[in-house]
Amino acid sequence: MSSGFLKRLGALVVQVLVVWGIATYFKQSLPAYPIGILTVFCINAILALSWNLVAGFTGQFSMGHAGFMAIGAYTSALLMMKAGWPFLPSLIAGGTLSGFAGFLIGFPSLRLVGDYLSVVTLGFQYIITAILNNTVKLTGGGLGLAGVPFKSTLPVTAVILVITMWLITNLVHSKHGRSFVSVKEDEIAARSVGIDTTTYKIMAFVISSFFAGIGGALIGHYMMYLHPDIFNYQKTVEVISMVILGGIGSLTGSIAGAFGITLLPEVFRNLATLFGSWGLAAAGAFVKKGWTVFYAIMFLLIMLTRPQGLIGRKELTWESIGKIRLFKKLQKKEV
Amino acid sequence: MSFFNVENLTIKFGGLTAVDRVNLHVDEGEIVGLIGPNGAGKTTVFNLITGVYMPDTGSITFKGTNLVNMKPNQIAERGIVRTFQNIRLFKGLTVYDNIRTAGHLRIPYSFVHSLLHTGLYERREKECRENADKLLGMVGLLDRKDEISASLPYGMQRRVEIARALALKPSLLLLDEPAAGMNPQECVELIDFIRKVKNEFSTTILIIEHHMDVIMNICERMYVLNFGKLLTEGTPSEIQNDPKVIEAYLGEEQEDVED
Numbered sequence: 127m128s129s130g131f132l133k134r135l136g137a138l139v140v141q142v143l144v145v146w147g148i149a150t151y152f153k154q155s156l157p158a159y160p161i162g163i164l165t166v167f168c169i170n171a172i173l174a175l176s177w178n179l180v181a182g183f184t185g186q187f188s189m190g191h192a193g194f195m196a197i198g199a200y201t202s203a204l205l206m207m208k209a210g211w212p213f214l215p216s217l218i219a220g221g222t223l224s225g226f227a228g229f230l231i232g233f234p235s236l237r238l239v240g241d242y243l244s245v246v247t248l249g250f251q252y253i254i255t256a257i258l259n260n261t262v263k264l265t266g267g268g269l270g271l272a273g274v275p276f277k278s279t280l281p282v283t284a285v286i287l288v289i290t291m292w293l294i295t296n297l298v299h300s301k302h303g304r305s306f307v308s309v310k311e312d313e314i315a316a317r318s319v320g321i322d323t324t325t326y327k328i329m330a331f332v333i334s335s336f337f338a339g340i341g342g343a344l345i346g347h348y349m350m351y352l353h354p355d356i357f358n359y360q361k362t363v364e365v366i367s368m369v370i371l372g373g374i375g376s377l378t379g380s381i382a383g384a385f386g387i388t389l390l391p392e393v394f395r396n397l398a399t400l401f402g403s404w405g406l407a408a409a410g411a412f413v414k415k416g417w418t419v420f421y422a423i424m425f426l427l428i429m430l431t432r433p434q435g436l437i438g439r440k441e442l443t444w445e446s447i448g449k450i451r452l453f454k455k456l457q458k459k460e461v
Numbered sequence: 462m463s464f465f466n467v468e469n470l471t472i473k474f475g476g477l478t479a480v481d482r483v484n485l486h487v488d489e490g491e492i493v494g495l496i497g498p499n500g501a502g503k504t505t506v507f508n509l510i511t512g513v514y515m516p517d518t519g520s521i522t523f524k525g526t527n528l529v530n531m532k533p534n535q536i537a538e539r540g541i542v543r544t545f546q547n548i549r550l551f552k553g554l555t556v557y558d559n560i561r562t563a564g565h566l567r568i569p570y571s572f573v574h575s576l577l578h579t580g581l582y583e584r585r586e587k588e589c590r591e592n593a594d595k596l597l598g599m600v601g602l603l604d605r606k607d608e609i610s611a612s613l614p615y616g617m618q619r620r621v622e623i624a625r626a627l628a629l630k631p632s633l634l635l636l637d638e639p640a641a642g643m644n645p646q647e648c649v650e651l652i653d654f655i656r657k658v659k660n661e662f663s664t665t666i667l668i669i670e671h672h673m674d675v676i677m678n679i680c681e682r683m684y685v686l687n688f689g690k691l692l693t694e695g696t697p698s699e700i701q702n703d704p705k706v707i708e709a710y711l712g713e714e715q716e717d718v719e720d
């Protein structure tokens with residue numbers, strides 16, 4: 127045991143305790159609506175981090191992330207409901223089974239050079255939906271699965287986000303993380319320096335699937351209801367858009383992107399009600415119906431002006447925030 | 462048991478026999494040259510040795526084991542490391558990270574240590590950083606280590622690539638035209654540099670090069686390839702005076718004129 131390791135572990139424990147404390151305080155003092163948004167944000171951030179690990183670091187694109195989320199969600203929910211397991215083991219089992227599915231999908235498709243993963247994962251997601259729809263006895267099929275225990279409170283999801291971020295950040299800053307990046311940079315060069323690129327691609331994909339499973343399980347334990355259509359292609363795209371918004375390859379970017387994408391529909395929803403209450407019914411209806419158009423325009427603008435995402439590949443640190451011009455001006459005034 | 466041995470190596474691309482029944486060997490501690498006109502098949506020989514291509518026939522043995530059918534990363538692991546004619550750096554990474562990424566093989570620690578950043582992780586990473594610093598000091602790029610590798614001038618990128626190969630502590634180093642694009646002064650520096658590498662890392666070197674002054678200067682022995690076939694083998698002075706070699710190169714120059 128080195129003191130450095132204990133220090134880092136201690137720092138994590140402190141972070142977890144602080145976040146737990148703040149989240150518990152919020153939960154008790156804020157109305158249900160913002161707490162709900164914050165909870166969904168935490169889950170979305172876990173999902174974005176998980177997708178980013180594969181796309182941002184190894185350069186492989188999973189188009190079936192919702193499939194892994196579904197496996198995690200149904201596994202965890204059913205273990206609690208039908209087998210009477212406690213929450214934490216069910217959650218971890220959901221992630222593990224999803225990771226195992228990631229291995230089964232990744233092993234054949236990542237050995238090939240080229241973008242096979244996108245195609246295979248896309249197919250995989252539809253297969254999962256079909257399986258869920260056809261196992262009515264177990265999963266409720268198209269009728270949905272009601273009565274999933276509510277476990278995704280704000281403190282729980284926030285703490286899981288902190289731990290996920292810690293683990294993935296550690297991983298990225300290690301020989302394994304650098305090997306992931308070498309695959310994205312130049313696979314031939316990576317192999318020439320002894321990096322077993324296939325193994326690293328599979329490894330990243332399995333870890334990503336694990337966290338997708340965890341995120342999916344948390345969705346179930348938040349909504350208290352599951353349906354195959356929750357985990358459709360759109361859900362995958364939503365997660366991808368978070369990563370692209372924040373910057374592919376940036377972990378803090380994924381969290382910022384998840385925040386943006388979680389908040390945006392709520393902003394438009396409120397704007398619509400606001401316009402309505404001002405008697406501008408037409409404007410309200412326009413915003414209500416047309417916000418997806420704004421959404422699309424926003425993404426077009428980002429792709430055109432900042433294809434690397436808002437943050438790019440860099441990481442947001444307190445230092446870099448301090449460097450933003452606005453804050454510099456403020457600091458100068460203080461002096 | 463010889464150090465490195467290639468026997469009867471052949472590969473066809475469609476109708477073209479790019480490498481045709483080539484035999485060559487390298488003894489431990491040698492610097493051996495591989496020359497020949499454009500398109501002679503030199504780079505293809507490197508691609509075969511490093512497992513990028515699979516030979517149609519022939520064997521490649523290194524310290525007694527057959528390398529045919531091994532993956533490129535397994536061959537690198539065994540100590541044969543190359544540079545590329547067109548330079549293949551991890552372009553988006555800093556010079557420092559290029560070197561560190563390559564050093565992984567020689568600083569083992571498992572996934573769990575990466576995930577938890579344990580004490581072992583810390584020690585191994587420190588080793589890795591020190592090793593990278595040492596290598597960058599040797600190639601004279603320590604002051605540029607935090608720059609993105611693609612932003613460096615060409616000559617420096619070459620040196621980064623060689624340092625990256627050295628991070629694996631190779632026992633056989635394959636250099637594919639390291640002097641390409643260098644001026645005479647840089648060529649002289651390169652000669653010294655390659656000698657230094659050989660002495661400090663006690664590695665054996667097989668080098669492809671078009672700059673005759675470079676190759677004649679550092680090689681003890683060399684092979685000449687033409688149209689995929691081995692034309693001849695010998696010491697620099699033997700090669701320089703071999704009429705077959707002169708003809709092969711003259712033929713090429715005439716073709717170039719026609720181009």
Ligand SMILES: Nc1ncnc2c1ncn2[C@@H]1O[C@H](COP(=O)(O)OP(=O)(O)OP(=O)(O)O)[C@@H](O)[C@H]1O
Pocket residue numbers: 474477479497498499500501502503504505506546
């Ligand atoms: N993957 C490939 N597919 C088809 N033909 C190839 C392939 N790789 C090489 N060749 C052909 O094999 C021949 C030998 O190429 P190679 O690159 O080995 O030559 P070289 O001796 O390295 O030449 P140079 O001095 O120009 O680098 C060339 O005619 C080339 O076009």
Ligand SMILES: [Mg+2]
Pocket residue numbers: 503504505546
């Ligand atoms: Mg060549």
